[in-house]
Amino acid sequence: MRWPGRAGHCFVAAYVVLLIAFGLVPTGYAIYFAFTDAGGSFTGLSNFTAAASDFRFGSAIAHVTLYLLWWLASLVVFVVGLALLLQRMALRGVSRALRFLYYVPGALAGAAGVLVWLFVLDPTVSPVGFLLEALGYHSFGEVIAPGQLPILFTLIAFWTGAGGWIVVMYGALNNISPDVLEAARIDGAGPWQSAWRIQIPLLRKWIVYMVILTFAGGTQLFVEPQLLSQASVGVAGRDYSLNQLAYDFAFQNNDVNTAAAVSVELLVVGVAVAGVFVARSGFFDAD
Secondary structure (H helix, E strand, C coil), X not given: CCCCCXXXXXXXXXXXXXXXXXXXXXXXXXXHHXXXXXXCCECCCHHHHHHHCCCCHHHHHHHHHHHHHHHHHHHHHHHHHHHHXXXXXXXXXCHHHHHHHHHHHHHHCCXXXXXXXXXXXXXXXXXXXXXXXXXXXXXXXXXXXXXXXXXXXXXXXXXXXXXXXXXXXXXXXXXXXHHHHHHHHHCCCCHHHHHHHHHHHHCHHHHHHHHHHHHHHHCCCCHHHHHHHHHCCCCCCCCCCHHHHHHHHHHCCCCXXXXXXXXXXXXXXXXXXXXXXXXXXXXXXXX
């Protein structure tokens, strides 16, 4: 008998194998460690209480929360706005060049992108040093003051990650029927009204999808503060974020079980927030 859908199954098979090997198995392994001790005995919630009672835990939560507020707000506002602008400019023949420029910074994601920003944020060597000095910053230490770190991490994350989402939103906008927009124009709607009342509501599910994935990625903040801590001799600290704290538990304190508990807490928070967004937004409802 013929195997229906075999082409689709073959395309998905490689991803499923990788998902199991590098997603489900490590998750199960972390859950096992989070509820056991070094000897493998079940300990209940003791590892979670040990992590929560650490004096660095509360400040790490505050740091990540503040970063997420800046990151998600800037992403939703500017990604949707730039995607709308990109579509408006498509008629003028510059859309392809802008899409390329938006997407280029994504090639420097991760540690490479952070290293570029360490260079940019140092007024003594930065190509925009004149702008930093005009804002009153004359040294690298002044730029990366602890109170400014959430905004700096937001700039780095936006620079490396927003371009891909702009292209995604641009593609979603192109799927909106021209007849709907034409009807709005006939009824007297201008560009702002069409965007606010038609295009953005029709992008709702894509925006929710973007928020879910970026929230999950934002809670994993690690590379930016870790490299900044090394470059600035501890200004950010080795325990600025929850992921850094888990890393410190595992490799400085040799306490893998408490580190796993922090990781499981991040997993639970990410799944819970995703569930709330999906349920409240009607993500799987048919249009």
